[in-house]
Amino acid sequence: xxxxxxxxxxxxxxxxxxxxxxxxxxxxxxxxxxxxxxxxxxxxxxxxxxxxxxxxxxxxxxxxxxxxxxxxxxxxxxxxxxxxxxxxxxxxxxxxxxxxxxxxxxxxxxxxxxxxxxxxxxxxxxxxxxxxxxxxxxxxxxxxxxxxxxxxxxxxxxxxxxxxxxxxxxxxxxxxxxxxxxxxxxxxxxxxxxxxxxxxxxxxxxxxxxxxxxxxxxxxxxxxxxxxxxxxxxxxxxxxxxxxxxxxxxxxxxxxxxxxxxxxxxxxxxxxxxxxxxxxxxxxx
Amino acid sequence: xxxxxxxxxxxxxxxxxxxxxxxxxxxxxxxxxxxxxxxxxxxxxxxxxxxxxxxxxxxxxxxxxxxxxxxxxxxxxxxxxxxxxxxxxxxxxxxxxxxxxxxxxxxxxxxxxxxxxxxxxxxxxxxxxxxxxxxxxxxxxxxxxxxxxxxxxxxxxxxxxxxxxxxxxxxxxxxxxxxxxxxxxxxxxxxxxxxxxxxxxxxxxxxxxxxxxxxxxxxxxxxxxxxxxxxxxxxxxxxxxxxxxxxxxxxxxxxxxxxxxx
Numbered sequence: 305x306x307x308x309x310x311x312x313x314x315x316x317x318x319x320x321x322x323x324x325x326x327x328x329x330x331x332x333x334x335x336x337x338x339x340x341x342x343x344x345x346x347x348x349x350x351x352x353x354x355x356x357x358x359x360x361x362x363x364x365x366x367x368x369x370x371x372x373x374x375x376x377x378x379x380x381x382x383x384x385x386x387x388x389x390x391x392x393x394x395x396x397x398x399x400x401x402x403x404x405x406x407x408x409x410x411x412x413x414x415x416x417x418x419x420x421x422x423x424x425x426x427x428x429x430x431x432x433x434x435x436x437x438x439x440x441x442x443x444x445x446x447x448x449x450x451x452x453x454x455x456x457x458x459x460x461x462x463x464x465x466x467x468x469x470x471x472x473x474x475x476x477x478x479x480x481x482x483x484x485x486x487x488x489x490x491x492x493x494x495x496x497x498x499x500x501x502x503x504x505x506x507x508x509x510x511x512x513x514x515x516x517x518x519x520x521x522x523x524x525x526x527x528x529x530x531x532x533x534x535x536x537x538x539x540x541x542x543x544x545x546x547x548x549x550x551x552x553x554x555x556x557x558x559x560x561x562x563x564x565x566x567x568x569x570x571x572x573x574x575x576x577x578x579x580x581x582x583x584x585x586x587x588x589x
Numbered sequence: 590x591x592x593x594x595x596x597x598x599x600x601x602x603x604x605x606x607x608x609x610x611x612x613x614x615x616x617x618x619x620x621x622x623x624x625x626x627x628x629x630x631x632x633x634x635x636x637x638x639x640x641x642x643x644x645x646x647x648x649x650x651x652x653x654x655x656x657x658x659x660x661x662x663x664x665x666x667x668x669x670x671x672x673x674x675x676x677x678x679x680x681x682x683x684x685x686x687x688x689x690x691x692x693x694x695x696x697x698x699x700x701x702x703x704x705x706x707x708x709x710x711x712x713x714x715x716x717x718x719x720x721x722x723x724x725x726x727x728x729x730x731x732x733x734x735x736x737x738x739x740x741x742x743x744x745x746x747x748x749x750x751x752x753x754x755x756x757x758x759x760x761x762x763x764x765x766x767x768x769x770x771x772x773x774x775x776x777x778x779x780x781x782x783x784x785x786x787x788x789x790x791x792x793x794x795x796x797x798x799x800x801x802x803x804x805x806x807x808x809x810x811x812x813x814x815x816x817x818x819x820x821x822x823x824x825x826x827x828x829x830x831x832x833x834x835x836x837x838x839x840x841x842x843x844x845x846x847x848x849x850x851x
Contacts, residue, residue, distance in 0.1 A: 330643050330672055331658025355672070356720070379717030381656030382619060386717075393715045405704075408642060409681065409724040412673040428681050431767050432753025433723040438709050453766060482663045483643045486672045516671075537660055546655050546844045 306476025306523040311500065311532075311575045314525035315341040318496045322371075323463040326353040326494065327360065330485030331381060331544070334536035335468040336360050337529045337578050338500050340570045343367055353462055355411045355486060356381070359535070359552045362388040363570070366562050368398040374460075375403075376411045383549050387556040397559065405435055410442070410457045415486050417459035418493025429455040464524075465494035468533045470540060472501045473508050476520035482539025484516050496524040500532040502541050531578030534585075542585040593799055595825050597778035598737070600797045602628060602833055603825040605689075605735045605776040614638040615687045616680060616725050619657050621735045622689035624836070625776075627653060631832045640679065642721040644670045653840040676721070680728045688729030690722055692736045694747045697790045697811045698761075699734060699754025699772030701726070702747040709749060719751040726752035731770040738777045738808035745811045755789035779805050781822055785814070795820040 309317070319325060319342055327339045339360045342350075351372040352361060358380055364370055366388030378386050391397045406414070413425035426445055436442045436455075445456045467487040469480045478499050480487060491497040499518075508517060535548035555565045569577075595603075605625035609615060611634040617626045619641075630637050630649060638647050643658035647667030654662050663669045670679070679685065693716055694702035703722060707713030726732055732754070736742055754772045755761055762771050772791075775782035781795040792814045793805060798821060806813045825833075 331656045332643070332660065332663075375718070377718050377720035378715075381658070382654070385715070390715045394712060405718055407719050407723040408672070408721040409676040412676045416673040416677075427677070428728065429724045431723075431727040432750065432756060432762075432765050433719070434704065434709075434750035435719065435723065482660065483645065483658050483669055484671050485643070485658070488671065489673060539660055539663060544655075544659060549655070550844075 306472070306520040307525050308476065309525050309527055311337060311341050311527035311529055312345075314498050314527045315345055318464050318498050318524055319345070319347055321347055322349045323347070324351040324353065326460070326462045326465045326490050328354055328465060328467055328485060328487050328490040329533070329536055330356060330483055332483040332485065332537060332539060333468045333480070333487065333533050334358070334360060335466045335500055335532065336534055336536060337532035337575050338466040338468070338498060339364060340573070341575065343369065343566070343570050353460060355408055357389070358386070359549065359556070362386040362552070362556055363566065365389050365392050365401060366398070366556070367566060370401050372402040372404065374406070376406045376408045380549055380553060383553050387553070388562060391559070404441060405439055406442070406457060407433065407435065410455065411460070412486055414457050414460040415489035415493055418461045419489040422459055424456050424458050426454050426456050460493055462490070462494040464496040464498065465490040466498045466500070467491060468500045468538065470502055470538060472499070472504050472526050474504065474506060476523060476526055477508060478518040478523060478526070479508060479511060480516045480518070488516060488518060491518055491522055497522065498525045498527070499523055500527050500529040502530050502532070502538055504528055527575070529575045529578055531580070531582035532575065534578050534581040537585070542582040545581070545585055593824065595830055597797065599825060599830065599833055600822065601735060601737070601776055601778040603829045604781055604797065604822050605733065606632065606829070608733055608774055608776065609634050609637055609687065611636050613686045614640065614684055615689055616640050616642070616685045616721075616729055618690045618722070618725070619654070620691045622691055623653055624833070625735060626689060627836060628829065628833050631836065632829055640675075640685065642672070642675060644672055644675045646670065646679070651839060652843040653836060655844055676724065680721075680724060683728065685728065686730040688725035688732045690725060690732060690734050690752065692734055693742065695734065695736060695743050696745065696747045696754075698756060698758050699732070699775065699784065699789075699791060700747055700750055700756065701734070701752040701754065702749045704749040704751045706748055722752040726754065726771070727767050727769060729769060731773040733774045733776070734772055735776045738779050738805070740808060740810050743809045743811065755784060758789045759787070779808065790814060792816050793819060795822045797822045798824045
């Protein structure tokens with residue numbers, strides 16, 4: 305049953321040191337505010353899962369919270385590489401994270417298998433791909449009907465998944481619109497799910513009958529954080545802050561500039577700061 | 590800009606756009622492929638279906654997306670589906686006719702590396718990784734590749750097999766049980782390449798205007814093969830150039846404007 309909580313409480317109650325955690329979002333609806341709260345609470349030894357780890361994962365890796373990363377594309381979309389991730393993998397700063405690397409198809413199937421309560425995902429993939437030779441979690445099965453050899457990967461079952469969504473109703477049902485990514489699967493695959501939302505509305509009586517709604521009993525906690533996806537975007541509320549993604553490439557280039565930025569914008573900041581960050585992006589969404 | 594009135598990059602994008610047909614269903618990689626696909630849509634292929642891996646089907650962006658999940662793609666799409674559905678039903682299900690990919694490293698058989706430079710466990714440079722590419726390369730009907738030529742990019746031996754092209758050539762795909770055609774076209778800033786029907790080695794079939802065979806070889810890390818008849822790529826038309834430049838100007842304005850005061 306979804307419990308409405310301030311973000312700090314929702315994170316403290318649901319994310320523990322050593323957890324396997326997904327902060328999912330596919331360019332759209334990336335739960336930056338929730339991840340920043342996890343950084344402020346100094347969680348450590350996390351196994352982070354995400355198909356497309358981008359700058360907020362770069363931040364968590366740079367802050368030394370991460371033991372292991374399970375992913376399929378780690379980049380600053382349209383800008384380049386993740387410099388804190390590279391510093392960790394190439395130079396071991398601040399620690400050398402372990403990597404479990406997949407393709408998008410594998411991760412998407414693995415989330416779906418997690419949501420479906422299956423132990424593994426089966427799909428046609430990794431044919432001739434080098435990842436199958438470096439990732440022991442990529443195996444194959446033979447179709448018992450046709451004899452076709454298919455790829456198999458373990459289901460994803462996070463201890464907790466964090467997502468950002470447009471709105472909740474008073475009961476705690478959650479509506480996701482636009483590019484929905486893999487968030488529904490991430491919530492249903494996880495033991496606990498925490499959702500940040502832009503706003504709470506009375507009910508969902510006026511939405512389309514096929515809208516993507518997560519019932520309140522699939523969600524552990526909801527925190528209202530306007531702007532909580534910034535610099536990612538929330539369809540219908542504010543646009544993606546492309547300039548911030550470009551700027552991150554400069555901030556993350558050096559360790560000192562990175563640490564100074566984190567201190568000012570995360571460690572000494574709060575969830576309330578996100579509303580201001582999207583103020584100028586709202587008119588165009 | 591050369592005195593030809595267009596840049597090698599513009600020629601590359603426009604030559605790539607010409608390869609797409611009006612009835613293609615194209616799975617679009619970000620960067621150079623995205624520009625080419627949208628120029629095609631804005632010129633000779635208005636009904637082309639462009640699919641981005643974020644789940645947008647039949648999208649028609651007014652500006653080029655910075656990422657594969659920009660709001661513009663969803664706003665202008667026929668429909669937007671979840672990412673697992675995108676990879677299961679639409680790509681794996683065989684609905685995609687062309688997968689359009691870029692590459693950090695490419696070999697002469699169309700195998701692509703976007704994972705690491707150097708050893709996987711101790712990389713010299715950790716690249717973003719494959720994303721959707723490994724299955725785009727095996728499940729799309731055929732694969733087009735576009736990239737700028739360089740000795741660093743076009744190499745005899747790639748450091749990592751992110752996406753399988755033709756392996757070591759010949760019928761390597763078939764031996765692995767891959768039923769699709771794989772890379773059938775490579776468009777660079779200097780030339781158009783097609784695989785040899787038997788060996789599957791990429792062979793230059795057309796040189797862009799003003800480009801010599803020596804220039805192609807100088808920026809390619811393997812000994813280049815040329816087809817028996819090498820054509821000259823028709824120069825960009827006025828309409829093609831204007832379409833591309835307008836698209837890039839709109840894109841630049843949109844991306845620089847985000848987050849700034851109006």
